Amino acid sequence: MKESFNGGAPPAPAALAAKVRTLAPSMTRSMQRVAEAVAGDPAGCAALTVTGLAELTGTSEATVVRTARLLGYPGYRDLRLALAGLAAQQQSGRAPAVTADIAVDDPIADVVAKLAYDEQQTLADTAAALDTVQLGAAVGALAGARRIDIYGVGASSLVGQDLAQKLLRIGLIAHAHTDPHLAVTNAVQLRSGDAAVAITHSGSTGDVIEPLRVAFDHGATTIAITGRPDGPISQYADHVLTTSTARESELRPAAMSSRTSQLLVVDCLFIGIAQRTYETAAPALSASYEALAHRHNPRTR
Amino acid sequence: MKESFNGGAPPAPAALAAKVRTLAPSMTRSMQRVAEAVAGDPAGCAALTVTGLAELTGTSEATVVRTARLLGYPGYRDLRLALAGLAAQQQSGRAPAVTADIAVDDPIADVVAKLAYDEQQTLADTAAALDTVQLGAAVGALAGARRIDIYGVGASSLVGQDLAQKLLRIGLIAHAHTDPHLAVTNAVQLRSGDAAVAITHSGSTGDVIEPLRVAFDHGATTIAITGRPDGPISQYADHVLTTSTARESELRPAAMSSRTSQLLVVDCLFIGIAQRTYETAAPALSASYEALAHRHNPRTR
DNA sequence: TCACTCTTGAAAGATATTTTCGGCTTCTTC
DNA sequence: GAAGAAGCCGAAAATATCTTTCAAGAGTGA
Numbered sequence: 001m002k003e004s005f006n007g008g009a010p011p012a013p014a015a016l017a018a019k020v021r022t023l024a025p026s027m028t029r030s031m032q033r034v035a036e037a038v039a040g041d042p043a044g045c046a047a048l049t050v051t052g053l054a055e056l057t058g059t060s061e062a063t064v065v066r067t068a069r070l071l072g073y074p075g076y077r078d079l080r081l082a083l084a085g086l087a088a089q090q091q092s093g094r095a096p097a098v099t100a101d102i103a104v105d106d107p108i109a110d111v112v113a114k115l116a117y118d119e120q121q122t123l124a125d126t127a128a129a130l131d132t133v134q135l136g137a138a139v140g141a142l143a144g145a146r147r148i149d150i151y152g153v154g155a156s157s158l159v160g161q162d163l164a165q166k167l168l169r170i171g172l173i174a175h176a177h178t179d180p181h182l183a184v185t186n187a188v189q190l191r192s193g194d195a196a197v198a199i200t201h202s203g204s205t206g207d208v209i210e211p212l213r214v215a216f217d218h219g220a221t222t223i224a225i226t227g228r229p230d231g232p233i234s235q236y237a238d239h240v241l242t243t244s245t246a247r248e249s250e251l252r253p254a255a256m257s258s259r260t261s262q263l264l265v266v267d268c269l270f271i272g273i274a275q276r277t278y279e280t281a282a283p284a285l286s287a288s289y290e291a292l293a294h295r296h297n298p299r300t301r
Numbered sequence: 302m303k304e305s306f307n308g309g310a311p312p313a314p315a316a317l318a319a320k321v322r323t324l325a326p327s328m329t330r331s332m333q334r335v336a337e338a339v340a341g342d343p344a345g346c347a348a349l350t351v352t353g354l355a356e357l358t359g360t361s362e363a364t365v366v367r368t369a370r371l372l373g374y375p376g377y378r379d380l381r382l383a384l385a386g387l388a389a390q391q392q393s394g395r396a397p398a399v400t401a402d403i404a405v406d407d408p409i410a411d412v413v414a415k416l417a418y419d420e421q422q423t424l425a426d427t428a429a430a431l432d433t434v435q436l437g438a439a440v441g442a443l444a445g446a447r448r449i450d451i452y453g454v455g456a457s458s459l460v461g462q463d464l465a466q467k468l469l470r471i472g473l474i475a476h477a478h479t480d481p482h483l484a485v486t487n488a489v490q491l492r493s494g495d496a497a498v499a500i501t502h503s504g505s506t507g508d509v510i511e512p513l514r515v516a517f518d519h520g521a522t523t524i525a526i527t528g529r530p531d532g533p534i535s536q537y538a539d540h541v542l543t544t545s546t547a548r549e550s551e552l553r554p555a556a557m558s559s560r561t562s563q564l565l566v567v568d569c570l571f572i573g574i575a576q577r578t579y580e581t582a583a584p585a586l587s588a589s590y591e592a593l594a595h596r597h598n599p600r601t602r
Numbered sequence: 603t604c605a606c607t608c609t610t611g612a613a614a615g616a617t618a619t620t621t622t623c624g625g626c627t628t629c630t631t632c
Numbered sequence: 633g634a635a636g637a638a639g640c641c642g643a644a645a646a647t648a649t650c651t652t653t654c655a656a657g658a659g660t661g662a
């Protein structure tokens with residue numbers, strides 16, 4: 001990926017909090033302070049000048065501008081405008097009731113409500129932050145690929161398998177690898193005209209980077225689905241699709257929301273590909289549906 | 302609104318168009334041009350500098366500032382911020398246009414928006430429809446189980462694996478079966494004190510019903526996660542957790558939304574169990590996290 | 603400990619906004 | 633119809649704000 005890591009052309013509409021979470025790990029301490037202040041109180045920060053925000057966060061103007069840049073804006077001025085917009089939206093949208101973390105003693109009904117809310121939030125963030133240009137490019141690459149290899153370990157492995165299942169159903173040749181050694185072994189076979197997809201939340205899972213690197217070196221078109229677009233995996237990816245990161249707590253590991261985010265991206269890929277290959281995809285879809293019908297008991301009543 | 306018409310201390314929130322109409326008669330010609338531009342295209346004007354807006358309206362910077370003052374802002378800068386807020390509000394106001402089905406010729410951005418919206422809807426539906434009593438009972442059964450077997454085929458198999466991964470991470474003995482024959486073979490081993498979970502959207506997948514029936518007959522506590530609580534699988538289930546079904550279309554098979562729904566249920570189960578077994582779950586969670594740390598590249602920044 | 607890189611803020615430099623000020627138009631009055 | 637007055641308007645100066653540069657300091661690995 002040649003262009004800078006922070007994502008697509010459009011600055012960022014409303015998913016600022018999500019972007020802050022995504023980018024925070026790659027920020028320096030001072031920049032994190034600024035980002036935190038901005039995410040925590042958009043309305044308040046929108047009222048401040050660079051100097052004001054610098055003083056509030058105990059940093060310098062330069063750092064504030066740097067943070068604005070990292071978040072995808074040309075400068076502080078534009079960040080400030082976005083902040084004003086965000087504040088207005090929050091104002092009209094009103095408070096979301098269940099923002100608290102899940103606690104050990106929460107009644108089960110609260111758990112359901114909080115989880116559902118958080119996952120909805122994750123979906124909204126992901127959709128807002130997803131770079132449609134990169135997505136379109138990835139769709140194009142996969143739709144025309146002779147063969148598609150998918151890499152993922154741990155929780156991401158399931159997402160990879162989900163993608164593989166879907167692609168197989170519309171007649172594409174896709175395979176999800178879970179064994180890192182076999183993945184590398186197979187990646188050697190890839191060449192131009194093939195595609196490889198790596199799924200890793202951290203962006204730095206060696207077992208996933210390695211096969212993608214091999215695929216990349218052999219000329220295959222490579223796609224990374226990761227929550228850390230600035231992570232090491234991106235250097236071997238022709239197209240990077242960013243998943244969003246929700247705040248996590250002790251009881252709810254990051255895997256949970258990253259999975260939701262990854263699945264949305266995978267679904268988008270799938271639909272996009274199905275659109276492009278509609279002529280072959282549609283019959284394949286109904287064929288696989290028919291084939292399954294007899295596995296279900298006829299008497300469902 | 303108690304204060305006089307042009308607003309006292311507070312600048313003005315969103316009723317800008319109205320204010321322009323009210324104040325227009327008392328404006329000079331040039332100022333009217335500016336006010337008109339601002340009211341007509343808040344988003345566009347928010348992107349302009351004083352100079353830009355002056356040129357656009359064929360006036361001067363001074364006039365623009367004067368207009369801003371008349372509208373109740375300390376200067377153009379503040380008017381611009383208000384404009385950005387207004388634009389954002391208008392933007393978010395026209396969101397729910399995405400209820401339609403996904404069509405073959407939808408641009409990729411629409412696909413993303415529609416998918417995200419639909420999955421959010423599915424989550425809300427599932428959470429609302431989920432029977433917390435049944436859920437609580439299922440949590441109790443799993444938390445105290447000696448051994449947990451999970452059945453699912455096709456797309457549901459991935460959900461089952463997800464659940465198994467999670468339960469294993471908090472120290473429970475769980476296994477997700479995908480091979481129907483092996484599933485039945487293993488189900489014979491189950492007895493009172495064990496638990497079995499079957500996941501099937503249709504509620505009538507023979508390959509999943511059969512092992513659950515065997516587990517049920519052998520005295521294990523059985524749980525069914527299904528979108529058809531009236532389906533045949535329920536007769537062998539001690540507890541039935543209902544997933545919701547979203548409408549599907551040609552391009553979007555049912556598997557997509559049922560998976561989202563199933564995963565939410567699985568997550569709720571997991572959190573519930575983690576709460577009940579907190580003493581052992583918490584250390585196990587952090588232990589598995591530590592174990593993974595070294596698989597990631599150290600230099601991520 | 604040293605050499606190195608990365609981070610950071612002070613201050614210079616560039617832009618944007620606000621103010622000033624004088625020309626111009628328009629209206630009023632004789 | 634002309635002179636005067638009032639107020640509108642924009643060019644340019646003055647100020648505030650934002651951006652960039654650069655060197656010192658903090659942290660890190662050898």
